[in-house]
Amino acid sequence: MTLVDTPATATGGPALAQERRLVTAIPGPRSQELLARKASAVAAGVGHTLPISVVAAGGGVVVDADGNSLIDLGSGIAVTGVGNSAPRVVEAVTAQLNAFTHTCFTVAPYEGYVAVAEKLNELTPGDHVKRTALFNSGAEAVENAVKIARHYTKKQAVVAFDHAYHGRTNLTMGLTAKNQPYKNGFGPFAPEIYRAPLSYPFRDGGLDGREAAARAILGIEKQIGAENLAAIIIEPIQGEGGFIVPAPGFLAALVEWATANDVVFIADEVQTGFARTGAWFASEHEGIVPDLIVTAKGIAGGLPLSAVTGRAEIMDAAQVGGLGGTYTGSPLACAAALATIETYAEDGLVERAKEIGSVLIGRLNALRTADARIGDVRGRGAMVAIELVDPETGAPDAALTGKVAKYAHEQGVILLTCGTYGNVIRFLPPLTISDELLIEGLGVVAEGLKQA
Structure with a gap:
């Protein structure tokens, strides 16, 4: 095969030959x-x-x-979409290292955090006024999206779906469907979490998207009640659950029902976000506009960063000091994110x-x-x-x-x-x-x- 070298790194290191090469058995x-x-x-x-x-x-x-x-063929589980040690990312993080590594944004703010929020407000689906809060991991962002939805609606129940994966914190383990290895022995989990059937075309017996949504909604209405439901959270394409793509119309029907019933619709785009599916966000394929969208993984070229972005009236509902954390929106990760987003766009x-x-x-x-x-x-x-x-x-x-x-x-x-x-x-x-x-x-x- 023809070998294609990666560009030299921003620090002048050698390029890597783009070849499969086995010098020893695996592991050596x-x-x-x-x-x-x-x-x-x-x-x-x-x-x-x-x-x-x-x-x-x-x-x-x-x-x-x-x-x-x-x-x-794994990208660190969809993290290094721009490649490992992408030149723009290396250059941006190096410059930030030479400036400062930490102040805690909730103590002494800096431009990088604000610039990432502005970029996410611009890129995510919908032309409504948005706000963004930054966090460290996908699970942390999911948990904060639920917090925000509960605060805004003054309701407590949350619906996740069969085959879902949303993280490994106590709350997100409750949202996650798969027992082994993620949940087994780690309970009890957070209360007021319920599960609805997903549209799974390969195993759905011919249900179309609208029919599968009606099945899920009927269960939600009868077992929980919209008056008690703060949020629906779903991955537009299931990740750990098996890369399940819901049938056309399923997500749109859920969004319509949520909007009509004052339920916050949360799209977990931790794995599907940032060009991964051939759009900036997988929600775009179905033409849906989530109330809140959760991102992580591909956002910062391998540095730990995540975000919740959504409608301003929802995002602004929490009291001052209710969102944040010591490392959330790290200046290094923010520098990496801005360079990563530029790389997706420019390349x-x-x-x-x-x-x-x-x-x-x-x-x-x-x-x-x-x-x-x-x-x-x-x-x-x-x-x-x-x-x-x-x-x-x-x-x-x-x-x-x-x-x-x-x-x-x-x-x-x-x-x-x-x-x-x-x-x-x-x-x-x-x-x-x-x-x-x-x-x-x-x-x-x-x-x-x-x-x-």
């Missing part, structure tokens, strides 16, 4: 040394997907301590996500035609998945999924799985990956299916 001896140290020093509950020790990353590759270069990465999606959908559908174990191919842009099943019964095949992922890892491809049933392989490449690397990585996955 140096990676094994780190894993032994991890076992001695890090809590057992902190797992890892690949047994490697990373020393460099960029473009579409991750390099380990043994010199192996792996194709990155055409929204369009690039569409191109990646065309490659993924085309190649994976071709595999599906030849292999009945691929029950479904779904997703948008550079957020695509395959659901693996028993071809006779349609039952989820988690064992096959694990075998394919293991093979990919051994062959130098970072591949992630997901899904309530553990039978979904998700593709989240950085938007800076070349077609050559992407196609080579898909070829490894295809061979893994063949070997399994």
